[in-house]
Amino acid sequence: MNGDSPPESGAAPGPVLSVADLSVGYRVGPGTRTAVRNVSFELAEGQVLALVGESGSGKSTIGHAVLDLLPGNGRLLGGTVSYRGRTISGLPARQLRQLRGRAISLIPQDPTLSLDPIRRVGSQVDDVLRLHTGLDAEARRTKVHELFELVGFHDVERRYRQFPHELSGGMRQRVLIAAAVAAEPDVIIADEPTSGLDATVQAQVLDLIDDLRRRTGTAVVLITHDLGVAADRSDLVGVLRQGRLVELAPTAEFVRSPRDDYSRHLLDSVPARLEFPDRGSGRAPSHGPAAVEVTNLRKHYGDHVAVDGVSFTVEQGETFAVVGESGSGKSTTARILTGLVPATAGRVRLLGTDVGDLSAKAFRPLRGDVQIVFQNPHASFDPRFDVLSVVAEPLRSFQPVRSRHRLRRENRDRVVAALEAASLPASFLHRHPRELSGGQRQRVAIARALVSDPRIVVLDEPVSALDVSVQAQILALLDRLQRERGLTYVLISHDLAVVRAISDHVAVMRHGRIVEQGAVAEVFGTPACDYTADLLGAMSGRQLAIR
Amino acid sequence: MTTLDESPPPVGDTARALPRRTGTAVRRLVRHWSVVLAATVLAVAVLWALAPGWFTGASPTRIDAAQKLLPPSGAHWFGTDRLGRDQFSRVVHGARASLTGSAVAVLVGVTVGSVFGALAGWLGTWVDAVVMRLIDVVLSIPGFLLAITIVVVLGYGVLQAAFAVGITSSATFARLIRAEVLRSRTSQYVEAAVASGARSSTVLVRHVVPNSLVPTLSLVTVQFGIAIIWIASLSFLGLGAQPPSPEWGRLVADGRNYLASSPYLVVCPALTVVAVVLAGNHLARHFAERQER
Numbered sequence: 092m093n094g095d096s097p098p099e100s101g102a103a104p105g106p107v108l109s110v111a112d113l114s115v116g117y118r119v120g121p122g123t124r125t126a127v128r129n130v131s132f133e134l135a136e137g138q139v140l141a142l143v144g145e146s147g148s149g150k151s152t153i154g155h156a157v158l159d160l161l162p163g164n165g166r167l168l169g170g171t172v173s174y175r176g177r178t179i180s181g182l183p184a185r186q187l188r189q190l191r192g193r194a195i196s197l198i199p200q201d202p203t204l205s206l207d208p209i210r211r212v213g214s215q216v217d218d219v220l221r222l223h224t225g226l227d228a229e230a231r232r233t234k235v236h237e238l239f240e241l242v243g244f245h246d247v248e249r250r251y252r253q254f255p256h257e258l259s260g261g262m263r264q265r266v267l268i269a270a271a272v273a274a275e276p277d278v279i280i281a282d283e284p285t286s287g288l289d290a291t292v293q294a295q296v297l298d299l300i301d302d303l304r305r306r307t308g309t310a311v312v313l314i315t316h317d318l319g320v321a322a323d324r325s326d327l328v329g330v331l332r333q334g335r336l337v338e339l340a341p342t343a344e345f346v347r348s349p350r351d352d353y354s355r356h357l358l359d360s361v362p363a364r365l366e367f368p369d370r371g372s373g374r375a376p377s378h379g380p381a382a383v384e385v386t387n388l389r390k391h392y393g394d395h396v397a398v399d400g401v402s403f404t405v406e407q408g409e410t411f412a413v414v415g416e417s418g419s420g421k422s423t424t425a426r427i428l429t430g431l432v433p434a435t436a437g438r439v440r441l442l443g444t445d446v447g448d449l450s451a452k453a454f455r456p457l458r459g460d461v462q463i464v465f466q467n468p469h470a471s472f473d474p475r476f477d478v479l480s481v482v483a484e485p486l487r488s489f490q491p492v493r494s495r496h497r498l499r500r501e502n503r504d505r506v507v508a509a510l511e512a513a514s515l516p517a518s519f520l521h522r523h524p525r526e527l528s529g530g531q532r533q534r535v536a537i538a539r540a541l542v543s544d545p546r547i548v549v550l551d552e553p554v555s556a557l558d559v560s561v562q563a564q565i566l567a568l569l570d571r572l573q574r575e576r577g578l579t580y581v582l583i584s585h586d587l588a589v590v591r592a593i594s595d596h597v598a599v600m601r602h603g604r605i606v607e608q609g610a611v612a613e614v615f616g617t618p619a620c621d622y623t624a625d626l627l628g629a630m631s632g633r634q635l636a637i638r
Numbered sequence: 639m640t641t642l643d644e645s646p647p648p649v650g651d652t653a654r655a656l657p658r659r660t661g662t663a664v665r666r667l668v669r670h671w672s673v674v675l676a677a678t679v680l681a682v683a684v685l686w687a688l689a690p691g692w693f694t695g696a697s698p699t700r701i702d703a704a705q706k707l708l709p710p711s712g713a714h715w716f717g718t719d720r721l722g723r724d725q726f727s728r729v730v731h732g733a734r735a736s737l738t739g740s741a742v743a744v745l746v747g748v749t750v751g752s753v754f755g756a757l758a759g760w761l762g763t764w765v766d767a768v769v770m771r772l773i774d775v776v777l778s779i780p781g782f783l784l785a786i787t788i789v790v791v792l793g794y795g796v797l798q799a800a801f802a803v804g805i806t807s808s809a810t811f812a813r814l815i816r817a818e819v820l821r822s823r824t825s826q827y828v829e830a831a832v833a834s835g836a837r838s839s840t841v842l843v844r845h846v847v848p849n850s851l852v853p854t855l856s857l858v859t860v861q862f863g864i865a866i867i868w869i870a871s872l873s874f875l876g877l878g879a880q881p882p883s884p885e886w887g888r889l890v891a892d893g894r895n896y897l898a899s900s901p902y903l904v905v906c907p908a909l910t911v912v913a914v915v916l917a918g919n920h921l922a923r924h925f926a927e928r929q930e931r
Contacts, residue, residue, distance in 0.1 A: 429833050458835035471830040473845050475852075488835035539834065 105176060106133035107310045108157070108195070108278045113170035115149070115156045115334075125168065126152045128334045132327075134278065137304060139311045141321035141342070143357070144331035145558035146529075150314045151200070153331075154280045156180075157312070158197055159187050174278070193223040196276040198300075200283045202263035206255040212263075213239075213251030216270045223274035238269040242299055261292035265299070272303055279304075280312045285320070289416035290585065294629035297324055318361050318559060319588070319632020322346050330354045346635060360563035362588035363632045367570045380443035382407045382547050382579035383428060388437035390423050397423040399603035400437070405596070407546070410573065410580040412590040412611070414626070415600035424600070425549050425583045429463045430454035442546060459489055462545040466552035468536035472524045478535055479520040482506045485543040509542040510535075512575075514568060530561035537568065547579045554589060566593055587630050591615055599623050673924050679917035683910075686733035696724035698731040698884050707900050716906040719892060729907050732884035736911075739800040739878070739885075740865035744858055746804025747865075748851075751811025756850065758812070759819030760842055769812070776809040785868060789877045796869065796885060799878040803868045807861055814857060818850035825849075859922035863915035870911055886911050 115127040127149040134140050142150045155161050157172050159180065172180040174194055179187065191197075199205040207215060213235050220231045232251075239247040242265040255263055264284060271279055281300060285293040301324060304311055315321055321328050321342070328345045330338040330353065338351040349355045358364065383405035390398040398420040405411040415421045426432045427439065430446065439446050441457055462485065465471040472481045486502045487495065507517045513534040524532055533553065540548050553569070554562040570593055573580060584590050590597055591611055598608035599622065607620040618624045686693060696714075702722035710717045716725035758769035776784070788802035822828060823846055831841050870887025872878040879885030881892075886907045893903030 431829055431833055455835055455837070458833065463830070463833045465826055465830060467826065470826040473827045473831070473849065475848060484831060484836065485834035488831075488837065488840065539830075543835070 109133040109173045114168040116168045118164040130336045134310045137308045139325040140327045141313045141325035142329045143321045148331040149334040154282045193274040195278040196271040198271045198281040198284045212266045219273040242269045278310045282314045290629040360560040362592045363635045365592040384440040386438040389435045391435045408577045409595040412582040412594035412597040419600040420603040421583050459543045461547045462540035463549040468532040482539045509538040513538040549581045551583045676917035676920040683914045686730045687737040690730045694727040694730045696727040698728045717902045728884040732886050735796045735885040739796045739869040742800035743803040743865035747807035750808035755812035755815030759816040773809045781806045796879045799872040822849045856922045856926040863918035
């Protein structure tokens with residue numbers, strides 16, 4: 092962790108890995124797009140360097156260039172990569188293969204794609220030992236068992252014989268870590284090792300990497316988009332922007348006083364640092380009926396109980412957050428609120444109307460008042476539609492077919508107004524969502540949710556697919572819209588920092604039940620339930636929160 | 639990694655969008671010369687069908703006993719048949735029957751297939767079960783045999799043959815469309831449409847069916863080629879176009895008695911069929927590959 096001195100070892104001083112003036116390009120059509128420009132850094136034994144940056148910043152490209160694992164159209168444009176003083180860039184493939192895995196190994200990004208689905212996980216780890224050690228089959232098997240114990244598996248022989256699909260995401264990532272450390276490399280390149288994992292699993296995996304590093308003195312290059320992870324887990328931080336290393340500094344110093352403007356901007360965008368006035372303590376009571384009133388809601392899928400007796404009340408004009416890890420039932424709850432799936436039992440009142448046992452057809456009149464924003468905006472747009480058609484859909488839905496033509500101009504004006512509310516120019520009307528960036532797409536999705544002037548908006552992980560600085564913009568937009576229009580938000584999220592930034596009340600869900608709920612400041616400040624405390628403990632970026 | 643860049647200043651991401659793709663379609667076509675060739679072959683065939691007069695001055699039916707069974711020459715590109723009719727003219731004029739027939743066949747196949755496939759996929763439950771078993775029955779009968787049976791019931795003629803081929807192929811279309819409907823009805827944009835308040839019928843007509851038809855485009859092109867061959871085959875057997883009207887399969891049938899002495903009577907129309915079908919299949923593969931991207 093921070094401030095730890097590297098473990099004692101007899102190896103010669105000097106960097107284990109040094110990268111000097113590295114430039115990498117990708118062939119795109121007739122030209123070359125430079126993805127990494129003149130990047131230099133050095134890594135001593137036992138050190139952790141976090142490379143952070145937003146998508147397209149070139150951080151993964153650096154990781155792949157070090158191992159010479161660039162995709163077919165990638166090319167080293169200049170610079171050198173040295174391992175213990177020996178230049179390894181440009182070595183013939185055979186010599187590189189000897190280094191990979193033994194000297195420098197990779198923990199790949201996606202554990203689902205990186206394991207062979209038709210081979211037992213044990214033999215996939217065994218491969219590394221077979222290539223890099225002289226051990227016989229028996230000794231290798233024992234070694235794999237040891238490695239599996241090292242990464243925290245208990246029933247190691249059973250795990251050895253399992254196939255990837257029998258393991259959860261966190262377990263698969265452990266298998267990959269076992270393979271990465273099998274030949275006792277000096278450098279591990281961890282490319283987003285925890286993206287896509289639940290917070291508590293993420294914390295376990297990162298703890299594991301940390302633990303291995305401390306025991307063996309391995310140096311780690313941690314590639315991540317999550318500044319919180321970088322701040323918690325590294326000695327050095329390198330910030331990449333459009334292929335350039337704009338800042339390289341010791342982590343503590345970086346967090347305290349970043350020198351580069353862009354780094355400062357990134358740090359200020361982290362949800363843990365976002366602050367919107369009078370949030371979190373519960374607002375003044377509103378007038379009129381509660382926006383959402385859920386009593387003893389249950390949803391069964393066959394034998395599986397997705398939601399198991401949930402009750403909560405959302406007042407008008409507030410943000411009510413439902414947090415939980417994958418499989419906790421939070422998304423199912425959101426889908427019941429928007430009438431996308433019927434509840435098995437229990438009562439749901441929206442704006443004073445009982446909708447618990449309404450059929451999809453009977454629910455329809457309410458849809459003008461209850462809209463939803465999905466996690467992945469692009470998937471929620473009809474691929475044939477332009478922005479105008481996408482945003483106008485809620486309007487058209489409530490207009491009789493015959494008056495469509497007459498209402499076309501009026502609809503267009505309302506769409507423009509909604510786009511402007513979401514900070515998009517009217518010139519976007521005839522653009523196709525495919526041409527837009529992730530943040531712009533999410534704004535289009537928000538415009539669609541607003542165009543019918545709803546009173547309740549369900550936000551299903553609205554920012555989790557976005558880069559951190561865009562996340563901050565979208566959260567600010569959502570906050571402003573709520574104040575201007577008196578909207579009620581039901582926010583579904585796994586990210587406690589996001590929840591803390593824009594919510595008033597929060598419910599923590601686990602295994603289909605709400606284990607704790609209350610005002611955000613109370614629940615996060617003095618969690619009453621162990622599970623909430625675990626979640627908060629697993630939250631990355633505590634070093635960043637400076638409230 | 640995506641190439642989508644977000645610029646850091648607030649609202650800055652509105653200013654930077656990916657460049658619009660205009661004009662690249664033309665450039666892409668030029669790069670794929672074989673696609674251009676295939677499209678040209680098809681276009682010529684279609685023009686033959688629409689305006690045969692532009693391509694040949696000779697009448698396809700004028701009998702001239704003095705000019706019978708001539709080999710190909712400058713005056714008669716494909717030679718003349720046993721009654722002295724210009725074979726090239728007959729091939730050009732035959733395009734109308736062959737292509738219209740195939741178009742009708744594909745249209746019938748897509749329409750009937752879409753209705754059944756969409757109903758099965760959208761309604762599910764017993765409708766799905768009944769429709770799918772019906773499709774299984776149709777698919778279990780050899781296709782060409784089924785087409786012959788239908789023609790025999792309906793009577794002989796190009797349109798009847800086309801209808802028969804269409805009905806036979808509708809089972810394949812129904813299956814594909816049902817799968818596509820199942821896929822798109824669970825997609826998020828359909829869910830988003832439902833959540834935004836769209837009626838169930840609107841969702842089906844506006845989102846599900848159009849998005850299910852796009853992937854069938856490549857099958858349509860393949861089916862077009864198959865239909866040309868089947869209709870030609872039915873005509874060859876005498877079940878399709880009736881003499882003296884020219885049709886490609888009919889021409890091959892007429893020419894087969896002179897295969898030894900005048901092979902061009904069979905070869906020329908047969909090669910025409912092959913060229914058009916190959917062109918259609920090539921375009922189909924091109925569409926399929928573009929979809930995967």
